[in-house]
Amino acid sequence: MGSKINVGLMAYGMSGQVFHAPFVHLNDGFNFVAVTERSKKQAAQDYPGVKSYDTIDELIADENIDLIIINTPNYTHYDYAKRCLLAGKHILVEKPFTATVAQAKELFALAKEVGKKALVYQNRRFDSGFNITKEIIESGKLGKLIEVHFRYDRYRNEIGVKTFKEDSSFEASGLSYDLGPHLLDQAIALFGKPDRFYKVLANNREGSKVDDYFFIHLAYANQLNVYLTSTMLAADIPPAFVVSGSLGSFSKNHGDIQESQLLKGMKPTDEGYGIEIPEDAGKLTIVTPDGGREITTVASPKGNYGELFELVYQAIANNEPYPITEEDVIAQLEILES
Template identity: 35%
Template sequence: MVDEICVGLIGYGMAARTFHVPIIQAVPQLRLTKVVTRHQDPSLDRDPSVEVVQDAATLLQDEAIDLVVIATPNRSHFDLASQSLLANKHVVVEKPFTTSSAQAQQLIDLARGQNRLISVHHNRRWDGDFQTVKQLLGTNLLGRLVEYEAHYDRFRNFLRPNAWREEAGEGSGILFDLGSHLIDQAQVLFGLPQMVTADLRVQRDFAQAIDNFDLTLHYDGLKVILKGGMLVRGPEPHFTLHGTAGSFVKYGMDPQEEALKRGLTPTEPGWGEEPKGRWGTLNTQIDGLHVEGQVETLAGSYQAYYQNVADAIAGRAELAVKPEESRDTIRIIELAMQSNEQKCTLPLSV
């Protein structure tokens, strides 16, 4: 059994500061000991237990580090994950896993050969509203589900300077950035689709990377629509579900991201709880009677991701976010790009 797992973090940008460090530090079994960053940050100065180093090689040479977290630009994920596995470290990679499904499979094979764990940071499986949708689908309140639609929208009508996500090139754009979350969630609920249809666009002036996507995942008797855009100013439903007995509509995003950006942590009372005004609405019939009302949103728990990783390393639990699932997410993204280019619906083969 492993009592304490020493963690090394490669990269200290927004994702690392917001989504990784405070969550890692909220899991008792994990101890962040080293961070690779070329830019000194005052927040690191305040924590003398964390050593700042200038390069990944220095971190990987530290035999005390058990788990390496990679929070760097997408195009570097494959190389850094490979180096970490070859150094006999367990690995967590920020989503998206890699920029190609072939690279993802290579990492899966390497991790298996090294007897190391590798997982992708699909923390939005632990969004409270997604957990609520998952619970709702475990009931018969909607009847047989026929349509599921999920949005991940923003309004940013300008390009951020020096932002690698906005640059042209492999792994850039919001299909990889935001779409990977929605695809992963759809896999959790419904498994792999039979076919994929995609419409991908560059809508903003001077944009170089995809900033709008509209995916349809085809299942037997079920249509799954996944959408995201950077020019969506008004509120669109985050989740819309229609079934043979009723519908469920939910506006607003999980509150954990905004709480983390304000400097709050999962140790705060009421963490992940959503105000009643943002709960979703169920409209259905039960025993022939019309029922309409709000459904309380379950509390979100981003710390559950890292708690599961710690438990899996210690042999106490099965890994929740399996690398094969994250590979399949990349394969669906590849197929979406091919579908958009060919203007057709394509069968999925993984």
Template identity: 35%
Template sequence: MQLVKAGLCAFGMSGKVFHAPFLKEHPGFFLAAIVERSKNDSAEKYPDATIYRSVEEMLEQQDIELVIVNTPVQTHFEYAKKALEAGKHIIVEKPFTVNASEAQQLVDLAQEKGLFISVYQNRRFDRDYLQVQKIISEKKLGTIKEAEIRFDRFRKDPSGKEHKENPEQAGSGALHDLGSHLIDQAVQYFGMPDRIFADVFSMKGEAFANDYFELILFYPDRLRVRLKSSVFSKEAHYAYTIHGDRGSFLQERSDDQENELAAGAIPEYGTAWTKPLTQADGILNFINERSETERQLTFSEPGNYMNYYQQIYEYMVFGYALPSQGIEVLQNMKIIDAALESAREGKIVDVVKS
């Protein structure tokens, strides 16, 4: 099997949980380099990876083909640009960049260099997201009229992470952090909206970046999609609520890959490595072809973040489809830009599509 040598730009939570374990377990990748500015935390689990003290030093290594830019979002543009200029293919953690202008510059540079950018939209490989996608594609709900996607938490105390909570830093806050997932999912399900209205602010106070948002996406044919997140949600809501002219579907946020990985689970290659469900995680209520109402409890199939890296490998080696390519996720950044404008101006704004 052809080996792809990869390098990680950081070994924080993202590197430890979402990237290094998959690069190690996938037989087509060799995790050759990890950037740790002062520590050697990666040495025990990844002894074959050389530790570098700066991204720049790692980028000098000619044999590294793929670089994962998993540093704070405020540095994504800088490091992604340097990696492309060094001739590396790149995976950029979400959110892609601080704004659409930065994303566009990176997309243009990658095209100029003949390199690829993929954005790590891992929630496309969550069991709950995939179940909703399946239900929509089966058309049991008929024409979709309304949808709500939520990502709620209960975190009343600050995390202490400046790049996520300092309101003076562009790209901080829940809209970029969790919104980049919800917006991506809405676009995958329904395409780009025409207009948007957004309420974005900090429930914890002005000293903190936004920790609450509600976006209303306006689509043709009277479809409305609401995206919402709050840090003061002690009791869980259904993460996905989909209503059509033939029925409704409610889906819990049931994917537990992140928690299992953080607890030390090994994402085995070629197998569903997550724990199976013990109870239903969805409700489907619809009018069937016999004009009878059916109400079913549903069970989602396991998700697997390994499939993201499998698709990356297949693209690099066989030329198959590239997952969540930069030019595609650039559109999500335009929605984030429009949401911030809407919240600032207090009005519905158009979403730039071209």
């Protein structure tokens, strides 16, 4: 492998076009060389020179590719990841990494055996809302943390067209495996593996075969309680982050603006990318010495998913530590699989 890493993208649907290709293309350490497109051939129009394969087998067989991004349906992750590693490729796998702890451990062990990196794509660590929440918590302004709520809600009452998400016969289906990895990764990134947890799943949409609601209670030392919630039936979206401590509280009504900007065609290099609107600023409430309340509006730092791809490059090219660790992923999957 030369100084640049040649990247293949396993699919060029929404996630490929929005969450991966723009950032691979912009990173000087990567060459975006190939993609799989079974029907519509769009990638070469967006990125001239990119080779479009008809099948994933052809992509994996391309000896010019160093890193393959696995952004296919959840139930395929384990099989494709294993095949890529055995073909001598580094891998970056979308969440959930696998359906089970056993599968994840097998892939991590295989990666070490073949001398390749098995990395997990957890882009919500690079959301602006999460990062300002992290900054407030780590500042100590809230005092002893007591209660933390992270939410990721939508309103979609209809059954989706993506069968692999809506049919329990597929591994890693349902909302808990779809949005659960985001919330769990954020909590584990901040607080580590919980001492114990309690999980509730429900399916509330008419005709739903999979969970479309989850609630996960993570219990930590010092009586810190963290609550992760997601539903497909939130007509009025509640705050994404609420943190309460002995000296104050912080709330934030929206997680990040990057996805909506990218879906509208904005490029990561465009002015205003990753910068939230003023209405989405957080609210910091501190108890004053006289028992009053000091309320401050707190803007979030700029969100940038490109940071994740730079960390991927550094992990592969320079063997730098990757922040989404194997231990983080295993802890997440232990909860999802339970």
